[in-house]
Amino acid sequence: MDISAQFKHNFDCQPTHISRAPGRVNLIGEHVDYNNGPVLPAAIDRTVIIAAAGSADNTVHLHALDLEERVSFSLASLEGKIDLTGNPLPDWARYPAGVAWSLKVAGLDVRGLRAVYTSDVPIGAGLSSSAAVEVGFAALWQALGGWDIDRLELAQLCQRAENDYVGMPCGLMDQFASACGVEGHALYFDTRSLEWLAAPLPPGTSIVIADSGVRRSLINSAYSERRASCERAVDLLKEYLPDIRSLRDVSPIELAAYSDYLPDEIRKRAEHIVKEIARVDSALNALRREDKRAFGALMYSSHTSMRDLYEISTPELDTLVDLTRRLPGCLGARLTGAGFGGCTVNLVEDPYVVEFMGGLEAGYKMETGCQVQVYLCRASQGVSIQEI
Numbered sequence: 001m002d003i004s005a006q007f008k009h010n011f012d013c014q015p016t017h018i019s020r021a022p023g024r025v026n027l028i029g030e031h032v033d034y035n036n037g038p039v040l041p042a043a044i045d046r047t048v049i050i051a052a053a054g055s056a057d058n059t060v061h062l063h064a065l066d067l068e069e070r071v072s073f074s075l076a077s078l079e080g081k082i083d084l085t086g087n088p089l090p091d092w093a094r095y096p097a098g099v100a101w102s103l104k105v106a107g108l109d110v111r112g113l114r115a116v117y118t119s120d121v122p123i124g125a126g127l128s129s130s131a132a133v134e135v136g137f138a139a140l141w142q143a144l145g146g147w148d149i150d151r152l153e154l155a156q157l158c159q160r161a162e163n164d165y166v167g168m169p170c171g172l173m174d175q176f177a178s179a180c181g182v183e184g185h186a187l188y189f190d191t192r193s194l195e196w197l198a199a200p201l202p203p204g205t206s207i208v209i210a211d212s213g214v215r216r217s218l219i220n221s222a223y224s225e226r227r228a229s230c231e232r233a234v235d236l237l238k239e240y241l242p243d244i245r246s247l248r249d250v251s252p253i254e255l256a257a258y259s260d261y262l263p264d265e266i267r268k269r270a271e272h273i274v275k276e277i278a279r280v281d282s283a284l285n286a287l288r289r290e291d292k293r294a295f296g297a298l299m300y301s302s303h304t305s306m307r308d309l310y311e312i313s314t315p316e317l318d319t320l321v322d323l324t325r326r327l328p329g330c331l332g333a334r335l336t337g338a339g340f341g342g343c344t345v346n347l348v349e350d351p352y353v354v355e356f357m358g359g360l361e362a363g364y365k366m367e368t369g370c371q372v373q374v375y376l377c378r379a380s381q382g383v384s385i386q387e388i
Contacts, residue, residue, distance in 0.1 A: 001065070004388070007051035007116045010063050014388065015051040017143050021136030021383040022047045023121035024128045024177035025209060025345050026336050027186055028302050029280040031310060033171030035230050036192040036248035037277040040199075040284065041173055042207065042379040043181025048119040048132040052140050055112030059084070060100065064092055065118040073097060075110060081165075095130050096137040098165030102157045103138065109145035122211055122373070127336075127343060130166075131174035134158035139179075139383045151382060152194065155179040169227070181382035188284050192248060199284055201379055202292035205331065208348050210360055211373040212316040214341035223338055226269055226310065233270035236262055247273045272309035276302060296332025296347050303334035303344075312339025316368060320344045323363040328352045 007015040022043040029039035055061065061072045071093045072084045078101040081089050089097055096115075103110045117136070121129040138154050149157075155175035162168050162175075176189055176196070185198035201207075230247055237244060240258045244250055247270055255274045259267045279298045286294040303321050307313040317335045321344055324330040329352020336345040348356045357374045364372040 001118055003049050003051040003116065003118065006063075006065060006118075007053070007114075010116050011053070011061070011114050013053065016053040016388055017051075017140055018386040018388065019050040019052065019136040019140045019143075019383065020047045020386075021050075021132040021139065021178050022181055022380050023132050024174055024181070025207060025343075025377065026173065026177075027207075027345060027347075028283045028299060028334070029276060030302065030306055030334075030336070030339070031226060031312070032248075032273055032276050032280070033173045033191045034169075034227055035273050035277070036246040037273065038188060038190045038280045038284075039173045040186050040188055040280050041177040042186045042201070043177050043382055044127070044207065044209070044377040045380040046119075046121045046127065046375070046377065047380075048117060048121060048129070048136045050115050050117040050136045050140060052113055052115035052144075054144050055114050058112045060096070060112060061114045062093060062096060063116040065116055067092060075100060075104070075112065078104065094166050095133045095161070098161030099134050099137045099158055100141065101165050102161040103141055105160075106157055108141075108147050108149075110141050111144050113140070113144070115140070122343075127209070128174040128178060130162065130168075131158065131170075131178050134161055135175055135178040135383045139385050143385045143387070151179040152176065152196075154383075169224070177382070179382045181380055183381045184379050186287065186379065188280075192246075199287040202287065202290055202295060202331075202347070204350050205292055206348050206350055206353050207377045207379065208346040208353065208357060208360075209336075209375045209377055210320050210344045210346065210364075211375070212314070212320060212341060212343065213370060213372065214314055214316050222312070222340060226312070229266050229269040230273055233262060233266050236266065237270075248277060250274050252278055268309040268311075272305045275305060292331050292347065292349075296330070299332030299334045299345075299347060306335055306339060310339070314339075314341055316370070317341075317344055319367050320360065320364060320372065323360055323367070324356075327356050327359045327363075329356050 026041045158175040182198040189196040324333040329349040331347045333346045
């Protein structure tokens with residue numbers, strides 16, 4: 001799609017900026033971000049692309065090309081979450097509107113905007129299409145306003161938009177990966193200290209993402225329940241480990257020692273988090289020594305934990321992971337994202353990628369009767385702005 005032509009068609013002028021913000025896949029470290037743990041995502045080469053130009057009337061005019069929907073809203077009435085006619089903003093528009101609100105609360109110059117945008121990040125698949133939209137628009141407003149903040153702070157402002165404006169209590173990982181991605185690398189991100197480093201992915205391997213086609217249901221309530229379970233585990237463990245602030249502070253040995261004092265469901269949730277945090281550190285070490293088989297084994301172990309302990313998998317996701325064990329070249333597989341549908345991520349040796357993708361499609365069709373969308377992805381750079 002020629003995004004500049006679409007902009008000219010909509011607004012009868014040329015755009016001044018093109019923003020590209022990637023989705024992300026989390027390679028390992030699921031649901032640990034709200035427990036202050038480290039995560040290991042990678043930005044991927046599936047992006048939200050926005051063509052935009054400033055507007056002098058303090059109004060934002062948006063056209064979501066994929067949805068074929070338009071909306072306009074005033075920067076002066078962001079708190080009300082309404083469009084220019086006084087109607088509630090549609091859900092899709094709350095992401096850019098929330099970013100504008102967050103930037104304004106931070107005291108940054110936010111200007112009127114005309115924009116069209118499209119995306120090849122699947123919506124609802126756990127690849128952070130919403131974070132890509134947020135980061136893409138934040139970077140545009142930064143370019144138009146000329147203010148200077150680093151990409152990590154930009155990601156934090158986008159997280160605030162999703163938490164406090166959209167109403168989704170997500171961690172920082174998604175926005176961070178979209179803002180700070182490094183081509184060819186995974187990103188080890190400590191969600192407590194906010195320190196991060198880029199680790200090269202194993203040479204001779206590719207990321208393959210398989211979209212089960214199952215869209216997440218009950219995700220908000222299930223997410224809240226699991227977050228509450230983790231907080232309850234911390235409260236109970238403080239009787240024995242008074243200095244802990246989160247499950248990040250509990251070692252696997254300590255949890256084993258005190259797990260009998262936790263209710264069964266709380267124990268299972270805590271066990272996943274504590275061991276998943278340990279797996280992330282082990283995965284970073286595997287990348288450093290270019291041990292792709294160890295990395296893949298940790299991915300499989302992570303999926304088993306999410307299936308049995310955190311209970312966020314589905315039969316379709318389990319089928320996709322089970323199939324990979326019979327396909328050549330697959331080093332590891334796991335569900336990625338919040339769970340209850342969405343995608344699996346697979347680390348595959350390059351010579352086998354085509355055979356692997358075909359085998360996964362055929363096997364899933366045979367097992368479930370349904371189609372699976374399989375994408376070959378590369379770890380990509382974070383958000384970028386092109387001035388025209």
